Amino acid sequence: MTQQRHRGLRRIGVLVAVPAVSALTLAACGGGDDDSGSGGSGGSADSFSFAFENASGGQENPWQLLADQYSEETGVQIETQGLPPDSYGLSMRTQLQGGSAPDVMMFSPGAGNANAVLPLAEGGYIEELGEESAALIPEGNESLFEIDGKVYAQPTDIIPVGVVWNSGAASDAGVEVPADESAMLDDCGTLAGDGKSFLAVAGSAPPNMGLMAMAISATRVYAETPDWNEQRSAGDVSFADSEGWQATLQTIVDMNEAGCFQQGAAGGGFDAITQGLTQGTSLGAFVPGAAATELAKATPGLELQVQPFPPADGGEPFLLASPNYALSINASADEGAKEAAREFLAWMAEPENAARFTELQGGVAITGPDENLSPVYEPVADLLSDGDYAPLPNLAWPNPGVYDALSTGVQGLLAGQGDVQSVLESIDQAWDQ
Amino acid sequence: MTATMGTPQDTGAVVRGTVPAAGGGRPARSRRSRPLITYGRWWWALPAVLAVLLIHYVATAGGAFYAFTDWTGIGDFDFVGLDNFRRIVEDPALIGSLENTLFLAFGFLIATNVVGLLLALALNRTLRTRYLLRVLFFMPVVLSPLAVSYIWKFIFDFKGPLNGVLGWFGMAPKTWLADPTLALWAVLVVMAWQTTGMVMVIYLAGLATVPAEIEEAAALDGASTWRRFQHITLPSIRPSVAIASTLMLIQGLRVFDQVMALTGGGPAGATETLATQVYKETFALSNFGFGAALALLLTLIMLVFSVLQQAATKDRS
Known part of the structure; x- marks a missing residue:
């Protein structure tokens, strides 16, 4: 009788313990710091x-x-x-x-x-x-x-965006930074004949395509109309009707046809950029200036500089740079x-800490170029000093979908899908969502 | 059904502890020595049932609720009725994603089942190296889809081994994953390559139930290989066909890993599927409401096709 009762109690104990332990475990997993205030992660003045x-x-x-x-x-x-x-x-x-x-x-x-x-x-x-x-x-x-x-x-800090240029490889190839689009397209043909490319791009990575389009838009759109984004927000202009944006995307199509990009560019990844730049098989790439500093540090002897993208014929150099x-x-x-x-x-x-961060990140001081300016930015120092630059356009766009539409649209142009006008219309559509 | 009740195979009464002792109305086993399963009442399953309901079905229903809002993942939202669904129908890119999803799903279904069945037939009985070959064909199944996709991405690379092989034959290299006409096929090849081994195993299990004597008898009667397959093998493995085709159809409809790893949905959306669009809209572009609408649509499509497929492979005998 006593044994029976014990067994019964044990069974009841098992029955009660299992859900209780489960509940406790769940409570422990989900337990927040109730004393941490109104949702913050806690912390004090120190x-x-x-x-x-x-x-x-x-x-x-x-x-x-x-x-x-x-x-x-x-x-x-x-x-x-x-x-x-x-x-x-x-x-x-x-x-x-x-x-x-x-x-x-x-x-x-x-x-x-x-x-x-x-x-x-x-x-x-x-x-x-x-x-x-x-x-x-x-x-x-x-x-x-x-x-x-x-x-x-x-x-x-400020990160300039232009073309990261391998000066050493360009010198070896006998190519100077082209002054305008026509000169650039000529250089593309020459380099392609030598088995090299003017630019290395990551065609399979839409963000790199978007960055290329924005870097080109600096001279085609924002040099003449720095407040283009505000005008677009007000509905006064559109991508589809913008001659500047049409010229930007047409430049990409022309570059593709002229052989400016490495072979198989449409399927290239970021490894194609790093390999092209570091091995000197490509002279330039569209990457943020900070990445140029990082690449230069990682590859002894590599001479990288940030150059503005060649303007349209008759245009002036202009740059993108923003925090x-x-x-x-x-x-x-x-x-x-x-x-x-x-x-x-x-x-x-504080100036010394800001300078330390700028140096570590490879950017430009938030107050503008100073005596600590990295040699990587020497070719664009005057543009930065003179204020000949605009913020990265997509920062001011209303949602991430706009940049996505630009990026995938340019990717399509490189792969032979769609045309300039349909890409611009899709960007407008994303803006208005 | 009733004919089997009370037979030696019917263990239900034993499990329930209600088997009467011979010649008496008392239970055969005392209350003290009942197995623990005696306490298996329906409410034992209640916590699990509640957990499944709350975590799976209520959460899914909650997600479906957002399909009718314009929630951006943060802050307030408004009800937009069927606007999200209207936008899906009107957006050519999303219709393209739907077409890609169906192409991949049915291509995957056919490729894996046809090749898997052929492999199973080939490796079923006679071949001496069949055990080794089964292992080799099954091995890709145990690998991570992402790892497999990245290996194939290297193979498909412009400077990769596949173009190298083409080069030996004097053929021009191709941008396999960046060519809109080739990229979707490349994704399908990777999907099928990895999963065919699984289908092969399902069919091997089915083929093990086909009596060799009947096949031999049919062969002695002069039935050709095809007729033996058509009239003996195939009807015998119908349950395997149903399982393999259902699993492959569902897996094909929800394809995600391979697309993300190989092409990221590109070039320019040429390989986007509904699943990748759900991810992109929800997590990359913060359109949670719209992403939920896409997810709901994908769920409904999977449900409809699964039901249709079940009906098509139902054993009518």
């Missing part, structure tokens, strides 16, 4: 969390290095999260909505990228910043950082963490 893009995943990332330096100097603890660029925007959106976002986050200015800051600021997820941050915004870039005069992101990264503070962070975050942003804005 600690905060910081998320940024880290393509390589290594510790040599400029954001990581600056965070380490700040911790060393001030004793403030920073919990860093280096995330892959392709999922970074989605991760931040999800974490912001779930109330688990870091206190400081790296974003892209404007609204045109998946990791753009302004849509998040509009949703009330981003803390307004002060005058110190506002003072760093380059003239003409205010709309990328502000909504109704309130600043939501602090720029770090492509910015720092923001989570509006839901604890007050202590917010305070620590503000102090970090103020520290980042």
Whole structure:
């Protein structure tokens, strides 16, 4: 009788324990830090969390290095999260909505990228910043950082975008930087005959196609009409009717026909760019200036410089350059963490720290070219000093779909699909979504 | 059905603990020594049923709800009725994705089943090296689709081995993954190459149930190989046909990994499928509402084709 009761009790115990343990396990997995305040990730005046893009995943990332330096100097603890660029925007959106976002986050200015800051600021997820941050915004870039005069992101440095040019390989091939489009197309034919190419492109990677189109649009569109994006937003112009954009895409078609790109360019990946540039089989590529610095560092003896893309015949050189990264503070962070975050942003804005970051990232100082300007940017120093540059166009576009339409459209032109006009119409369609 | 009740094979009563003792109304086993499964009442499954309902069906229904909104993944949203679906129908790029999905799904279904069945027939009985060959043909199945796709991407590369082989024969190299007319076929080849081994195993299991004596008898009666296959083998492996074709159709309709790894949907959308469009619209372009509409459409298409396919392969005997 006693044994029977014991067995019965054991069975009941098993019955109760299994769901109880399950519930506890689930609670432990899902348990948030209830005492962490209103959805922020916790933190106090002497600690905060910081998320940024880290393509390589290594510790040599400029954001990581600056965070380490700040911790060393001030004793403030920073919990860093280096995330892959392709999922970074989605991760931040999800974490912001779930109330688990870091206190400081790296974003892209404007609204045109998946990791753009302004849509998040509009949703009330981003803390307004002060005058110190506002003072760093380059003239003409205010709309990328502000909504109704309130600043939501602090720029770090300027990244020029043109053609990264292998000076050594060009010299060996007897080619100089062409002065205009006709000269460039002539050089393309000559180089193709020698088994080389004027440019290496990643035709299978739409973002590289988009960057090429934007770099070319600097002289065909934004040199003459710097406020073209504002006009498009107002509905005064359109891509399909823009002679500048038509010329931009037509230039790509002409370059393709003239053999400016490496063989099999339509199927090339980013490896084709790095191989072409480092081995000297291609003289140039469309990559951000910061990547040129990185490539030059990684390949001893490689002479890379950023050149403006050759203008249309009779045109003047013009460049794209803008702060492509910015720092923001989570509006839901604890007050202590917010305070620590503000102090970090103020520290980042100090000239010597900003210069250190610029050097590490391979950009140009947010205040413009100075004595620390990397030799990579020497050919475009005058353009930068004279203000002959426009921000990267897609930063000011209203949604990521516009850049996607441009990128895939150009990819199609390279692969023989579609025509210039249909691509431009699809971009307009994406803009109006 | 009723004929089998109470037969030695019917173990239900034992499991339920209700078998009466011979010559008496008392249970054969005392309450004390009942197996634990005696306590297997329906409510034991309740937590699992609830979990499946909440995690799978309610979550899916929640996703379907967003298909009728313009949610961007952050902030508020408005109901837009059927606008998202209207946009899908009116967008040629999305219609192209639908066509690509159907092409890949049915191409995959046919290729894997035909080749898988031929391999199974070839490696079923007589060949001495059949065990080794079965392993070799099945091996790609256990590999990651992404890893396989990246290997094939190297093979299809402009400077890759495939063009090298073409070069030996004096043929011009091709941009396999960047040519709109070739890219979709290339994706199909990779999909079929990796999965045919799985279909082969399903058919081998089916062929194991075909009695050799009947085939031998038919052969003695003068039936040709084709007639033996048509009238003995195929009817015998009908359940395998149903399983293999259903699995391959569903797998083909939801193809994602291979497309993303090989072409990313390019060139210019030439290899986009509904699944890649769902990912792109939802996670790359932050059009959560529109992405949910695409996902709902894909789910409905899979449901319809699965039902049709089940009906087509139903055993009417």
